[in-house]
Amino acid sequence: MTETPRTALTIAGSDSGGGAGIQADLRTFFACGVHGMTAVTAVTVQNSLGVHGFTEIPVEVVTAQMRTVASDMGVDAAKTGMLATAEIIRAVAATADEIGLGAGGESAPLVVDPVAASMHGDALLREEALEAIRTELFPRATLVTPNLDEVRLLTGVEVTDADSQRDAADALLELGPRWALVKGGHLDGSPRCVDLLSDGTHRIELDGPRHDTAHTHGGGDTLAAAVTAFLAKGLGVGDAVSAGKAFIERCVAESYPLGGGIGPVSPFWRLAPEGTPGPPAS
Numbered sequence: 688m689t690e691t692p693r694t695a696l697t698i699a700g701s702d703s704g705g706g707a708g709i710q711a712d713l714r715t716f717f718a719c720g721v722h723g724m725t726a727v728t729a730v731t732v733q734n735s736l737g738v739h740g741f742t743e744i745p746v747e748v749v750t751a752q753m754r755t756v757a758s759d760m761g762v763d764a765a766k767t768g769m770l771a772t773a774e775i776i777r778a779v780a781a782t783a784d785e786i787g788l789g790a791g792g793e794s795a796p797l798v799v800d801p802v803a804a805s806m807h808g809d810a811l812l813r814e815e816a817l818e819a820i821r822t823e824l825f826p827r828a829t830l831v832t833p834n835l836d837e838v839r840l841l842t843g844v845e846v847t848d849a850d851s852q853r854d855a856a857d858a859l860l861e862l863g864p865r866w867a868l869v870k871g872g873h874l875d876g877s878p879r880c881v882d883l884l885s886d887g888t889h890r891i892e893l894d895g896p897r898h899d900t901a902h903t904h905g906g907g908d909t910l911a912a913a914v915t916a917f918l919a920k921g922l923g924v925g926d927a928v929s930a931g932k933a934f935i936e937r938c939v940a941e942s943y944p945l946g947g948g949i950g951p952v953s954p955f956w957r958l959a960p961e962g963t964p965g966p967p968a969s
C-alpha cells in the first residue's frame with residue numbers, strides 16, 4: 688500500500704478521439720501524479736478531422752458525479768472544460784458552492800477553462816451559454832484560462848500585442864475571477880509565447896519558446912489540467928501556472944500526428960523520458 692495521492696476533478700466533455708477534453712485531463716492528471724476524477728458533461732463524436740456532434744449528459748447526472756466523488760474521495764482542486772449548455776453551467780456553479788470548490792465554496796481551487804469551440808471551429812457550447820460562463824462561473828473561479836478566441840467572445844477584446852493582452856486580463860478580471868491567464872501562444876508571427884498571468888495587483892509574464900506544429904489538439908485542456916494538478920499538490924497560483932507552462936511546452940514539442948487532421952499534444956515524455964518502450968506504432 689502507498690500513500691493516497693492528491694485528487695483533481697475535471698468537469699468536462701468526452702473526446703472520442705482521446706486527445707482533448709476529459710481524456711486529455713485524465714492523462715495529464717496521471718502524468719502529473721494526482722488521482723483524476725471526472726464529472727462528464729457531454730459526449731462528443733469526433734476524430735482528428737473535426738467534431739461531428741455532441742450530446743449533453745442530463746444535468747442531474749453531472750451534479751451527482753460531482754457530489755458523489757467529493758463526499759467520499761475529496762477534491763483537492765477542480766477544473767471545468769466543455770460545459771455545453773447554460774443549464775449545465777448554472778448547475779455546476781451551484782454544486783461547486785455546495786461541495787466547496789472555488790471562490791464561492793470553502794477550500795479547493797477551481798480552474799475555469801471556458802471552452803467554446805474546437806480547433807476546427809466546431810461549437811462545443813450552445814450560444815446562449817456564454818453569458819452563464821460570464822455571470823455564474825467566472826465569479827467563482829480561482830483562475831480562468833481562455834484562449835484568444837474565447838477572450839474575444841467573453842470580453843470583446845481582440846488581443847494582438849502586449850498592450851491588448853493586458854487589457855484582456857483586466858477585462859477578464861472584471862468578470863470576477865481571482866486570477867486570469869491570457870495565453871499568447873496564438874499571436875501570429877511571434878517566435879516566443881508570452882503568457883500574462885494577473886490578479887489585478889501582480890502581473891506575471893511567462894515567457895517560453897513557441898513551437899511550430901500543426902498538432903496542438905488538447906493543448907488548452909492539457910495546460911489547464913496541469914495547472915489544476917499542481918494546485919491540487921498545494922502550489923500557489925503563480926507557481927502552478929509556471930509549472931503548467933513548462934509541462935505544456937514539452938507536450939507541444941512532443942505532439943504527434945494521428946489520423947488525417949490535427950494530432951494531440953502529448954504528455955508521454957513525463958512517463959517515459961527515454962522514449963516509450965515497445966515496438967514502434969507502425
Ligand code: PXL
Binds near residue numbers: 904
Ligand atoms: O480543446 C477543447 C476541447 C475541450 N473538450 C472537448 C473537446 C475539445 C476540443 O475539441 O472536444 C470535449
